[in-house]
Amino acid sequence: MNLRRTAAIARKESIQILRDVRSLLIVVSMPAMLMLLMGYGISLDQKHVPVCFFDRDSSQESRDLLNRFRFSKYFGFVTATPTYRALVSAVDSGRCSLGLVIPNDFAERMREGGTVALGGIVDATDDNTANVVFTYAESVIADFSQSVELNYLERAGLKNAVGTLAIEPRVWFNESLESRNFIVPGVVALVMAVIGAFLASLTIAREWERGTMEQLISTPVKPLEVTLGKLLPYFAVGMGDTVICILVAVFWFKVPMRGSWPTLITASMMFLLTVLMLGFWISAATRSQLLASQFSLLATLLPSFLLSGFGFLIAQTPAVVRAMSYLVPARYYVLLLKDIFLKGAGMASEMWLLVALGLFAAFISFVAMRSFHKTLQ
Amino acid sequence: MADQQRSVSVSNLVKRFGSFVAVDHITFEARAGEVFGFLGPNGSGKSTTIRILCGLLRPTSGEAYVAGLSVAAQPELIRRRIGYMSQKFSLYNDLTVVENVRFFAGMYNVAGDELRRRLAWVLEMAGLAGREHSLTATLSGGWKQRLALGCAILHRPPIVFLDEPTSGVDPLARRRFWELIQQLRSDGVTVFVTTHYMDEAEYCNRLALIHRGRLIALGTPAQLKQSALSGDLLLVEAIPLGTALEVIRRLPTVRDAAVFGNALHVVVSDVESGGERLLGELTARGLAGVRIQRIQPGLEDAFVALTGQKRENKEVIDPKSL
Numbered sequence: 073m074n075l076r077r078t079a080a081i082a083r084k085e086s087i088q089i090l091r092d093v094r095s096l097l098i099v100v101s102m103p104a105m106l107m108l109l110m111g112y113g114i115s116l117d118q119k120h121v122p123v124c125f126f127d128r129d130s131s132q133e134s135r136d137l138l139n140r141f142r143f144s145k146y147f148g149f150v151t152a153t154p155t156y157r158a159l160v161s162a163v164d165s166g167r168c169s170l171g172l173v174i175p176n177d178f179a180e181r182m183r184e185g186g187t188v189a190l191g192g193i194v195d196a197t198d199d200n201t202a203n204v205v206f207t208y209a210e211s212v213i214a215d216f217s218q219s220v221e222l223n224y225l226e227r228a229g230l231k232n233a234v235g236t237l238a239i240e241p242r243v244w245f246n247e248s249l250e251s252r253n254f255i256v257p258g259v260v261a262l263v264m265a266v267i268g269a270f271l272a273s274l275t276i277a278r279e280w281e282r283g284t285m286e287q288l289i290s291t292p293v294k295p296l297e298v299t300l301g302k303l304l305p306y307f308a309v310g311m312g313d314t315v316i317c318i319l320v321a322v323f324w325f326k327v328p329m330r331g332s333w334p335t336l337i338t339a340s341m342m343f344l345l346t347v348l349m350l351g352f353w354i355s356a357a358t359r360s361q362l363l364a365s366q367f368s369l370l371a372t373l374l375p376s377f378l379l380s381g382f383g384f385l386i387a388q389t390p391a392v393v394r395a396m397s398y399l400v401p402a403r404y405y406v407l408l409l410k411d412i413f414l415k416g417a418g419m420a421s422e423m424w425l426l427v428a429l430g431l432f433a434a435f436i437s438f439v440a441m442r443s444f445h446k447t448l449q
Numbered sequence: 450m451a452d453q454q455r456s457v458s459v460s461n462l463v464k465r466f467g468s469f470v471a472v473d474h475i476t477f478e479a480r481a482g483e484v485f486g487f488l489g490p491n492g493s494g495k496s497t498t499i500r501i502l503c504g505l506l507r508p509t510s511g512e513a514y515v516a517g518l519s520v521a522a523q524p525e526l527i528r529r530r531i532g533y534m535s536q537k538f539s540l541y542n543d544l545t546v547v548e549n550v551r552f553f554a555g556m557y558n559v560a561g562d563e564l565r566r567r568l569a570w571v572l573e574m575a576g577l578a579g580r581e582h583s584l585t586a587t588l589s590g591g592w593k594q595r596l597a598l599g600c601a602i603l604h605r606p607p608i609v610f611l612d613e614p615t616s617g618v619d620p621l622a623r624r625r626f627w628e629l630i631q632q633l634r635s636d637g638v639t640v641f642v643t644t645h646y647m648d649e650a651e652y653c654n655r656l657a658l659i660h661r662g663r664l665i666a667l668g669t670p671a672q673l674k675q676s677a678l679s680g681d682l683l684l685v686e687a688i689p690l691g692t693a694l695e696v697i698r699r700l701p702t703v704r705d706a707a708v709f710g711n712a713l714h715v716v717v718s719d720v721e722s723g724g725e726r727l728l729g730e731l732t733a734r735g736l737a738g739v740r741i742q743r744i745q746p747g748l749e750d751a752f753v754a755l756t757g758q759k760r761e762n763k764e765v766i767d768p769k770s771l
Binding site: 074076077079080081083084087088091092282283284285286287288289290291292293446447448449 | 500503504505506507524525528529531533535537539540541542543544548551552553554555556557558560
């Protein structure tokens with residue numbers, strides 16, 4: 073491999089990138105824009121969940137319970153419905169996410185010291201939301217139960233009674249339970265995958281379309297030199313973009329960055345190499361800018377969104393889909409990002425993921441280089 | 450440099466694209482230090498042949514040797530010893546003149562003092578001194594063409610392949626370009642050029658006429674012009690020309706007749722009797738402005754004659770007989 077030829081290609085490519093003002097603008101502004109768009113636009117939190125209730129008891133106790141819902145930070149307005157059917161239709165229509173049915177012997181059963189079952193209706197077409205809402209409701213009710221018991225014990229003469237078992241949830245890694253904290257790292261991966269592959273996918277195809285590739289392959293230059301020479305400037309640009317994304321994540325969205333920066337940079341470099349080489353491969357294989365850009369979007373946006381653990385938990389997907397997710401490089405990068413940002417991970421603990429990502433990078437680089445032929449056919 | 454290292458030899462070269470035969474058993478040799486022309490209409494297989502010789506396409510069968518190296522076996526070594534100017538003068542439009550030169554210099558490992566010398570030479574040769582920092586996109590046809598030639602020979606290759614180098618360029622620039630080619634030849638470079646301009650073909654030392662993938666004639670321009678026609682050539686003017694053509698075609702002594710501009714080129718077996726007969730016939734039919742003159746055949750006449758013969762006899766003129 074000849075360094076002078078590689079350097080000449082890298083220099084030419086850099087000049088072309090800098091002179092193409094439109095692409096440059098996209099490259100610089102796109103990552104920040106996408107980060108802001110998706111960081112704000114996507115939230116899995118449920119705050120101020122609207123609740124409807126059908127209170128058949130209308131006792132002091134039932135009103136107490138409902139007040140707890142009102143004052144909980146998880147739930148929003150709490151409205152009454154006159155009939156059971158009205159409650160169901162309220163949940164159906166989406167006016168409430170949770171419907172509570174309080175039986176008419178609610179207060180009576182509680183005074184007797186027994187257990188009471190409340191009815192809860194949740195719209196489970198969105199499985200995730202339904203689970204979350206139910207969990208919130210259960211915690212409010214558990215709180216209520218406990219304070220009822222304590223009251224009872226106090227009145228029975230036991231001062232300073234405490235609950236037998238207090239469960240205090242302690243959340244690790246994402247204390248504020250902000251879904252943003254685990255979404256934003258995923259957005260970084262998504263943005264890098266799309267932009268990286270897209271940019272790289274245009275370069276080789278463009279030269280074929282313009283005819284300069286024919287001239288280039290008549291020279292002694294080797295495929296490795298062409299690929300490496302073209303890679304270098306795009307790699308620099310890509311790393312710049314990654315830094316922008318990370319800065320937006322840390323300083324704008326205030327995602328905590330607890331892990332080691334070297335590990336983050338290493339992981340990012342390997343992922344970037346993978347998506348750039350993917351773009352090159354598509355470019356060399358299609359020799360058409362239009363086809364290449366479409367394919368690269370397809371190959372990065374969809375898998376990264378669906379199968380990387382970014383939007384949907386992989387563990388919740390069917391086994392076949394889970395198996396497929398192992399083939400998506402973004403999966404490993406998203407895990408790495410979350411681990412590094414939120415769990416404070418470093419090289420040692422992430423070694424397997426880094427190795428996996430490294431293998432991907434090596435494999436796709438090899439395929440990309442082999443796909444570049446110095447012939448017209 | 451040894452002669453073999455500056456020559457191109459091709460034997461029974463075939464290139465098929467699916468069922469279409471683009472190059473049909475072509476055999477020729479371009480000798481060291483000559484300007485060898487490949488002449489033929491568009492789609493005749495010229496570009497395909499040149500691309501095979503430069504290693505850009507793999508031949509279907511046959512053999513080709515450039516600078517003594519096999520095109521099929523050692524294309525990479527060949528690339529170091531040749532210069533290639535593709536049909537679209539593929540320069541990078543978003544690079545400046547100097548940046549393009551430096552880039553191709555990098556490709557051919559031309560550096561340091563040699564780079565400085567070659568850069569100065571390209572600028573002077575192309576007339577671009579003072580415009581080194583203009584974007585290549587702003588250059589018009591002739592400048593781009595000369596710049597592309599310069600970029601193709603920075604490394605002083607002994608063999609240069611030019612694929613339709615003067616297409617889309619004004620006649621003055623074309624003339625200037627051919628002067629450059631002659632200069633190359635005087636430096637001992639072998640120049641292999643394809644063209645469809647008959648007048649340019651006259652500048653070549655030897656020519657190969659290509660028609661539908663086949664080599665139909667090979668020789669110096671003079672040889673081709675002399676031997677292609679199976680008779681003598683007459684220039685015939687008459688009004689109306691169309692009627693004259695019809696009349697002439699029916700005469701038995703006429704071998705071929707075709708319109709050339711405002712007149713007819715007519716091939717007769719014998720100029721004296723044939724010419725008089727013609728004059729008689731045309732005047733008898735009442736055509737006006739009849740003028741008949743013997744002329745020397747040009748390459749176009751040769752080409753038309755050869756392709757016409759080929760149509761009739763389905764025979765290829767043996768290159769060795771020329």
